[in-house]
Amino acid sequence: MTKVLHVITGLASGGAERQLATLLQHLPEECEVACLTEGGRVGERIRAGGFRVHDLRMPSNRDMASLMHLVKLVRDGGFDLVHTHLYRAHLYGRLAARMAGVRAIVATEHSLGRELIEGKPKDRLGVRGLYRASERMGRVTIAVSQAVADYLRAWRIERVEVIENGIDIREFRFDPNARTLVRKVLGIDTDAFVIGGVGRLDPDKHFEVLIEAACRIDGATALIVGAGPDRARLQRLANQLMPGRVHFTGDVGGGMLEIKDLLSAMDVFASPSPSETFGLAPLEAVACGLPAVYSDSPALDGLPGLGDRVARVPSRPDAFVSALREAADLKPVDRCAPPGALERYGVAEQALHVSELYRSVLAE
Structure with a gap:
């Protein structure tokens, strides 16, 4: 072999x-x-x-x-x-x-x-x-x-x-039990509108755009998954703009909570990075039945069958605010049935x- x-x-x-x-x-x-x-x-x-x-x-x-x-x-x-x-x-x-x-x-x-x-x-x-x-x-x-x-x-x-x-599409299938558990562990209300992001916390990922947009949406909570050198700066910004309403999980995987579980706890996914080579995290979010707002994701660009469940916008807080509000108003879908177009990946x-x-x- x-x-x-x-x-x-x-x-x-x-x-x-x-x-x-x-x-x-x-x-x-x-x-x-x-x-x-x-x-x-x-x-x-x-x-x-x-x-x-x-x-x-x-x-x-x-x-x-x-x-x-x-x-x-x-x-x-x-x-x-x-x-x-x-x-x-x-x-x-x-x-x-x-x-x-x-x-x-x-x-x-x-x-x-x-x-x-x-x-x-x-x-x-x-x-x-x-x-x-x-x-x-x-x-x-x-x-x-x-x-x-x-x-x-x-x-x-x-x-x-x-x-x-x-990706293994089955791995990211929505899990209602994980949604309940994650929100309980992190202290997030069951009816909170959770805006999530996943990625390495580097300045070039522009996670501050997610925080600045989330703070302008009434009742929103932010859930940021990942570790990296920009975490301290982002936490200071979160404490200034959204005290108590931004949750940083740090590095995950191999423990009680996996990325798929945290995706299940979210209501919309936000990826403000303006320069992605593929866009794996937004793709995984869509596989979990989430609407996705992103600035760059070759994986999602032009993928058929997603309709208004995805929106590409500039990496600016005002653009994300508008798109996230539209995502919040979308008609609920069965999150356990990911779009068939994802089979391409x-x-x-x-x-x-x-x-x-x-x-x-x-x-x-």
């Missing part, structure tokens, strides 16, 4: 990390994971799924000892193929694979956006130059959307295959395409 090592920068609860955890459950290859930095809740989830996770605990971008540890891991593990995810992992994972004698190298680009790559200005010469240099060591880069493929080609990276992200089909790509690369 083909043996694959997935190398990823970290395993906190970001979209790329959760996507890897979901994909692993459906790939037929024997897979292990190497995490360069912190483990996090997604790492716990992957281990619970029966996969081995190697934590390198890399202290800095210039730690050569961790690079050599990764080289040894690749060589001693007898891996046939190395698959990298996220910027730092692309740089170190591709190099380690080549140093260990593995030439079958695949990368997935999750985070190259219109202006940023993982929060860094994407057109800084150092960022772009290192990326392009490491790309030459690999065989192919998977783009999670056509938009990402276009950005890669603008960087003169031509060996690109588009394989869109996938079934993770089993995604895993099939990835596995076929592995075979093609190994045959070269």
Whole structure:
């Protein structure tokens, strides 16, 4: 059986990390994971799924000892193929694979956006130059959307295959019991109008737009799921504008509450990030039967059959206020019956395409 090592920068609860955890459950290859930095809740989830996770605990971008540890891991593990995810992992994972004698190298680009790559200005010469240099060591880069493929080609990276992200639609099915439990645990009234958001708390995600919009809607409560460096600033803003009405869950998964449970507790989903490479969180919200207001989500753009259940608006509080109020007035639907159009993003089909790509690369 083909043996694959997935190398990823970290395993906190970001979209790329959760996507890897979901994909692993459906790939037929024997897979292990190497995490360069912190483990996090997604790492716990992957281990619970029966996969081995190697934590390198890399202290800095210039730690050569961790690079050599990764080289040894690749060589001693007898891996046939190395698959990298996220910027730092692309740089170190591709190099380690080549140093260990593995030439079958695949990368997935999750985070190259219109202006940023993982929060860094994407057109800084150092960022772009290192990326392009490491790309030459690999065989192919998977783009999670056509938009990402276009950005890669603008960087003169031509060996690109588009394989869109996938979700297990059943995993995000609305659960009325979870809705009741989450609201009880967090102290949210059963009849409160809950505006939710999910994602890493970084400034480029613009969660302040969600808070500033929610504070203008009578009776609204905000539920923000995720961790990240912008949490303290967002909490100060929440305490100023909506004292007692904004709930921050931090990193979730692997414990009593999962993202699917928190989605069930929401009434509308808000994603104010103006530059998304795919938009996994809004897609999961729609799978949970939520109306979604978003600023950018290639996954939802043009997806048929969603009608007025989704609205794309600029990343401004006034635009979100109007759209969220319209969402509150929508006719209730059966949240247990997600739209059939979501079948396009079934993770089993995604895993099939990835596995076929592995075979093609190994045959070269």
